[in-house]
Amino acid sequence: MKFITKESDTIENAVSEGLEELKADINEVEIEIIQEPSKSFLGLISKKAKVKLTIVDGPREKAKGFLDTLLEKMDVDCKYEIKFEDDVLNVDIYEINDKDKGIMIGKRGKNLDSLQYILSLIVNKGRQSYVRTIVDVENYRSKREETLIKLAKRMADKTRFYNKKIKLEPMNPYERRIIHSALQDEEDIITYSEGEEPYRKVIIDVK
Numbered sequence: 001m002k003f004i005t006k007e008s009d010t011i012e013n014a015v016s017e018g019l020e021e022l023k024a025d026i027n028e029v030e031i032e033i034i035q036e037p038s039k040s041f042l043g044l045i046s047k048k049a050k051v052k053l054t055i056v057d058g059p060r061e062k063a064k065g066f067l068d069t070l071l072e073k074m075d076v077d078c079k080y081e082i083k084f085e086d087d088v089l090n091v092d093i094y095e096i097n098d099k100d101k102g103i104m105i106g107k108r109g110k111n112l113d114s115l116q117y118i119l120s121l122i123v124n125k126g127r128q129s130y131v132r133t134i135v136d137v138e139n140y141r142s143k144r145e146e147t148l149i150k151l152a153k154r155m156a157d158k159t160r161f162y163n164k165k166i167k168l169e170p171m172n173p174y175e176r177r178i179i180h181s182a183l184q185d186e187e188d189i190i191t192y193s194e195g196e197e198p199y200r201k202v203i204i205d206v207k
Contacts, residue, residue: 087131193201
């Protein structure tokens with residue numbers, strides 16, 4: 001478990017500084033008061049407050065507990081790595097067989113998106129600051145992004161050739177953003193979305 005010790009003029013300040021350094025909420029840590037502050041007879045601080053803060057229920061711990069239980073119940077044999085930096089929690093799942101990988105990812109990443117959504121709810125429950133949560137399986141998301149960018153370019157060329165708009169298959173918001181971003185610098189092409197979730201589609205058209 002991650003912990004730090006902090007010194008300050010008051011216990012409250014030491015705790016506050018420790019929470020800021022750990023990027024944690026107070027309900028996620030265990031606080032141990034090592035030393036109370038004291039003053040000399042002249043009113044000067046002779047001893048600072050010293051506290052120890054240990055993360056016991058932070059985003060990393062919540063994610064690990066959920067994943068361990070889920071993977072065991074699904075009987076999925078794999079490894080995973082959790083990184084938590086700058087209010088972003090990254091979960092990378094690896095060393096997984098093709099069958100289990102297909103189950104974890106699902107059609108066009110739907111299962112993976114659902115897993116990411118549920119984990120985000122668990123990680124952010126009770127937190128004051130929002131933690132962005134990203135779950136990936138053996139770099140599926142980066143590979144999917146490359147595929148979508150190539151698709152966007154190819155469909156843009158097709159739109160130019162036939163001089164008519166093209167509707168893509170329904171995509172989640174993350175994938176639609178990739179399409180929009182891939183074509184935003186094309187001077188003769190516009191993109192927009194239409195329809196209701198989960199059937200919302202990107203439209204590629206000529207200006």
